[in-house]
Amino acid sequence: MTSDDTMCNEKSALTGNQLVLDLLATHPNHELSVSSLCQAGAIVGLTEQTVRVALSRLVKERTVTSPTRGYYAWNPTSNSLFLDVENWISKERRSKPWHGSWVGVQDSGVYRRNKKQWRAHERALKIRGFEQLFEGLSVRPDNLIGGVGSLRKDLQSLGLATEAHVFGVCNLSEPDEKAARALWxxxxxxxxxxxxxxxxxxxxxxxxxxxxxxxxxxxxxxxxxxxxxxxxxxxxxxxxxxxxxxxxxxxxxxxxxxxxxxxxxxxxxx
Structure with a gap:
């Protein structure tokens, strides 16, 4: 397959939601007209109807707002992931010196049969760099600004299951500490x-x-x-x-x- 073929396939795989959110996230004012969004859709192989349906869906979900007629803007308060998209350049500022402790998420009580909830839960953990140490316990280094409390709220915003528990972890045994450090x-x-x-x-x-x-x-x-x-x-x-x-x-x-x-x-x- 040529590089042009690959690009064509990738263009067709781009959804209306992804197009709208990506463009609103990167625009200096985080706001674009519907005509500009439809024009952008045509450039990447999406129909005007696809873009308009995506806009209606995103407004209904409150992911995107319409501040004035014919214009759309993203809503950064609807999900902390939007702040990640906006602030990926300053990602390093999220970290602080590490003193050897961990943040744990215990989720053995989360109902796995609710597949939508479980996918959102797992996605939240992955986005914040958690890996499973034991069955029902995932951990990451406690080196993010704000500590456990801030990370707990962040995870909940990203879709962490309400049945999950977030807490600090320290004084692991030597084998467990070694296992935790080898998770990545x-x-x-x-x-x-x-x-x-x-x-x-x-x-x-x-x-x-x-x-x-x-x-x-x-x-x-x-x-x-x-x-x-x-x-x-x-x-x-x-x-x-x-x-x-x-x-x-x-x-x-x-x-x-x-x-x-x-x-x-x-x-x-x-």
């Missing part, structure tokens, strides 16, 4: 950083040589995939994984995003 495949993470850094560098050079609409479409699809991985990075402390490569990736992706936003604003006449 740190070698694989370093390989991913290197791969993404190379990809962003190549794509950044490529954007300059493409027609504006083609560059806009590619930047949206490629950019969202990289930003998604940055958002889901567990932000491990230096003691577990040095952050140099993560910082390099975020810095390079910030440069890429600046170019991509300029292209989109040019294409949409904003």
């Amino acid at each position: 495949d740190k070698e694989a993470m370093l390989r991913d950083y290197k791969r993404l850094i190379n990809q962003v560098s190549k794509q950044l050079d490529r954007l300059e040589s493409l027609p504006p609409e083609t560059a806009a479409a590619e930047s949206l699809i490629f950019g969202r995939s990289v930003i998604r991985q940055i958002i889901r990075d567990p932000l491990l402390p230096e003691e577990l994984l040095p952050g140099k490569q993560r910082l390099k990736l975020i810095s390079l992706m910030q440069e890429y995003q600046t170019v991509a936003i300029k292209i989109w604003l040019q294409v949409l006449g904003e």
Whole structure:
């Protein structure tokens, strides 16, 4: 399969919801007209009806608002994940020095047969970098600003099941401490950083040589995939994984995003 075929397939896989939220998240004012959103949809292979249906659904869910007739804006208060999307560039500021303690989530009492609730619960844990230490207990280092209390509220906003319990964990036995520190495949993470850094560098050079609409479409699809991985990075402390490569990736992706936003604003006449 050629790269053009891959891009075509990725364009068709982009949903109306994803298009609207991505564009509103990256626009300087987080607000766009319905005509601009429909134009953007056409660029990535979505019909006007698809975009309008997505807008109606997102407004109904209060994920997006309509401040004035014919304009739509995102609602950052509806889910803390939106703040992650907006603030991925400053992701490092979420962390604090690690003193060896952990945050635990005990979820053995969560009703697994409610598949929608369970998927949302698991997604919340993954977004915040939790991994399962024992059956019913997932942990992550307690190195995020705000500590356990702030993380508890954050997880609940992301969809953590109400039956789950969030608490601090310390003084693990030596075997359990060793097991906890080994939960993340740190070698694989370093390989991913290197791969993404190379990809962003190549794509950044490529954007300059493409027609504006083609560059806009590619930047949206490629950019969202990289930003998604940055958002889901567990932000491990230096003691577990040095952050140099993560910082390099975020810095390079910030440069890429600046170019991509300029292209989109040019294409949409904003």
